[in-house]
Amino acid sequence: MKQSLFTIKENTPLTDSVMKMVLQGDTSAITGPGQFVNIQLDGLYLRRPISVCDCVGDTLTLLYKIVGKGTGQMAAMAAGTMLDVLTGLGNGYDISAAGERPLLIGGGVGVPPLYMLARLLREQGKAVSVILGFNTASEVFYEEAFRALGCEVQVATVDGSRGAKGFVTDAMAGLDYTYFYTCGPEPMLKAVYRQAATAGEFSFEERMGCGFGACMGCSCKTVTGYKRICKDGPVLKKEEILWDN
Amino acid sequence: MGQLSVDLCGIRLDNPVIPASGTFGYGYEYAELYDINELGTFSFKGTTREPRFGNPTPRIAECTAGMINAVGLQNPGVDKVIAEELPRLAGCFHKPVMANVSGFSVEDYAYTCEKLDKEAQVGWLEVNVSCPNVHGGGMSFGTSPEAAAEVTRAVKAVTTKPVIIKLSPNVTDIVAIAKACEEAGADGISLINTMLGMRIDLRTRRPVIANKMGGFSGPAIFPVAVRMVYQVASAVSIPVIGMGGVSTAEDVVEMMLAGATAVEVGAANLVDPYASRNIVRDLPAVMARHGIERLEDIIGGARKDG
Numbered sequence: 001m002k003q004s005l006f007t008i009k010e011n012t013p014l015t016d017s018v019m020k021m022v023l024q025g026d027t028s029a030i031t032g033p034g035q036f037v038n039i040q041l042d043g044l045y046l047r048r049p050i051s052v053c054d055c056v057g058d059t060l061t062l063l064y065k066i067v068g069k070g071t072g073q074m075a076a077m078a079a080g081t082m083l084d085v086l087t088g089l090g091n092g093y094d095i096s097a098a099g100e101r102p103l104l105i106g107g108g109v110g111v112p113p114l115y116m117l118a119r120l121l122r123e124q125g126k127a128v129s130v131i132l133g134f135n136t137a138s139e140v141f142y143e144e145a146f147r148a149l150g151c152e153v154q155v156a157t158v159d160g161s162r163g164a165k166g167f168v169t170d171a172m173a174g175l176d177y178t179y180f181y182t183c184g185p186e187p188m189l190k191a192v193y194r195q196a197a198t199a200g201e202f203s204f205e206e207r208m209g210c211g212f213g214a215c216m217g218c219s220c221k222t223v224t225g226y227k228r229i230c231k232d233g234p235v236l237k238k239e240e241i242l243w244d245n
Numbered sequence: 246m247g248q249l250s251v252d253l254c255g256i257r258l259d260n261p262v263i264p265a266s267g268t269f270g271y272g273y274e275y276a277e278l279y280d281i282n283e284l285g286t287f288s289f290k291g292t293t294r295e296p297r298f299g300n301p302t303p304r305i306a307e308c309t310a311g312m313i314n315a316v317g318l319q320n321p322g323v324d325k326v327i328a329e330e331l332p333r334l335a336g337c338f339h340k341p342v343m344a345n346v347s348g349f350s351v352e353d354y355a356y357t358c359e360k361l362d363k364e365a366q367v368g369w370l371e372v373n374v375s376c377p378n379v380h381g382g383g384m385s386f387g388t389s390p391e392a393a394a395e396v397t398r399a400v401k402a403v404t405t406k407p408v409i410i411k412l413s414p415n416v417t418d419i420v421a422i423a424k425a426c427e428e429a430g431a432d433g434i435s436l437i438n439t440m441l442g443m444r445i446d447l448r449t450r451r452p453v454i455a456n457k458m459g460g461f462s463g464p465a466i467f468p469v470a471v472r473m474v475y476q477v478a479s480a481v482s483i484p485v486i487g488m489g490g491v492s493t494a495e496d497v498v499e500m501m502l503a504g505a506t507a508v509e510v511g512a513a514n515l516v517d518p519y520a521s522r523n524i525v526r527d528l529p530a531v532m533a534r535h536g537i538e539r540l541e542d543i544i545g546g547a548r549k550d551g
Contacts, residue, residue, distance in 0.1 A: 001274075001277055001278060001518070002278075003278070003517075003518065003519065040516070040517075044307065045307055045308065045309070045310060045311055045312055045463055045512075045516060046305070046307045046312055046515075046516060047516060086518070206302055206303070207302065207303040207304070207305045207306075207453075208305060209304075209305045209312065209314060209515045210268075210514070210515035210516075210518070212274055212518060213270065213274045214268060214269060214270045214274050214275070214514065214515060214518075215267065215268060215305075215314065215316065215515050216267070216290075216299065216304075216316045216319040217302075217304045217305040217314060217316060218302060218304070218305070219298065219299065219302070219304075219316075219319055220302065221298060226298055226319065231274070
């Protein structure tokens with residue numbers, strides 16, 4: 001964990017409600033894909049946790065959905081603005097478990113943390129399949145970005161306006177994969193859990209106080225005991241998960 | 246440079262700054278960031294007789310200048326705290342630490358305190374009779390002078406170290422409760438725990454927090470805390486630890502002027518993990534600006550005129 005100031009280099013919309021923010025600063029605390037950062041914003045007491053979409057050198061990319069005051073404030077920020085950011089939070093995905101043909105399943109604003117994971121897996125020469133689920137065509141983002149990494153990409157939309165009509169689990173059927181990684185809304189995670197044919201990892205979301213394991217605000221029960229989503233997660237292995245607690 | 250050191254129930258603190266229970270874990274998350282030995286001491290996560298998961302999530306809600314939490318005393322239980330957490334704590338903190346204890350019966354408090362009293366690194370026992378987030382315990386012992394006194398007597402009977410009773414602000418007359426604890430043998434009083442609060446989500450029309458209500462903390466409650474510390478410190482002759490929304494070195498000085506011997510820092514740690522250390526580092530300049538040579542000299546200074 002590290003606290004430092006980052007400079008906004010870019011802050012542009014990807015869709016009506018999803019923004020891409022590129023930051024420059026000390027990223028040395030970020031150790032792998034699936035971690036998050038916690039951003040201090042003027043006039044808001046608690047920091048805002050945002051997943052890391054990618055991190056290369058001193059450049060940090062965040063994709064975030066405008067849902068409330070904090071992300072609304074972020075969306076209005078101009079390039080050059082400085083942000084106080086806690087980096088290197090959370091455990092992240094275990095890239096060594098992937099096998100040769102990993103499957104990445106993202107739903108909506110759960111897609112971003114899978115990007116860095118996909119890039120690192122591709123750099124290791126893995127055959128990476130990606131399923132991106134959205135409600136409708138206008139919400140789709142990063143489809144081409146994953147293709148550009150050399151991933152096999154399928155898009156599923158609930159209304160069928162882009163890609164296959166249906167849920168990510170429909171797209172999973174018949175795929176041959178060695179391991180899976182997923183992030184998305186909890187109903188989607190539950191459906192993936194039921195459908196998945198292999199072991200895998202899930203990234204969870206929870207309201208947090210501190211984001212670094214001190215306040216116990218985001219605890220959940222797992223097969224292996226109580227875990228803090230912020231510190232022991234946000235990624236949990238499939239065999240650890242207990243739903244509805 | 247002025248002198249920051251204070252005496253808390255017979256134990257010297259290098260400075261009066263103490264991260265509050267529930268905002269500092271057992272210290273090691275913060276020790277990743279800085280040397281926590283810069284702090285006066287810290288009060289570790291509230292410990293109970295049995296392990297507790299606590300309340301369902303969401304447990305956190307944001308407020309203007311503060312937050313609400315309803316964690317519900319999640320902790321691994323006193324035996325595991327002693328076996329696992331305290332050795333790890335000892336690896337990064339080398340001063341006496343404050344053991345925070347909660348319970349659901351008088352016997353619970355005595356049992357847990359007696360065990361922690363035997364731990365060499367424990368300097369003080371901070372007995373929480375004020376947790377707003379657990380049913381049938383915690384705060385119910387801190388809302389009547391008789392019950393608070395009963396817990397105090399039971400803990401004092403089985404311990405050797407200074408016993409500090411942590412009080413709830415969610416009462417009609419906090420002074421009466423503080424005095425009852427003093428008469429029952431308490432060595433100190435700490436206040437205020439969080440204020441009972443609530444937020445409602447306009448979209449779902451339901452409380453934000455799963456437990457519906459929770460403890461409100463942060464800078465918004467600071468004036469209430471200063472007032473209560475002033476009232477209690479004026480009424481008892483044992484040391485008072487002031488807390489509630491403390492976020493800056495100026496807040497520490499203000500709390501001490503109200504009558505606090507030492508000052509706990511809570512929610513501020515969660516939004517700025519360096520908050521407590523920065524307060525320690527800022528204190529000398531703030532003291533110099535206000536002509537304070539020794540921090541100990543200003544304790545209760547605001548009460549001098551009457």
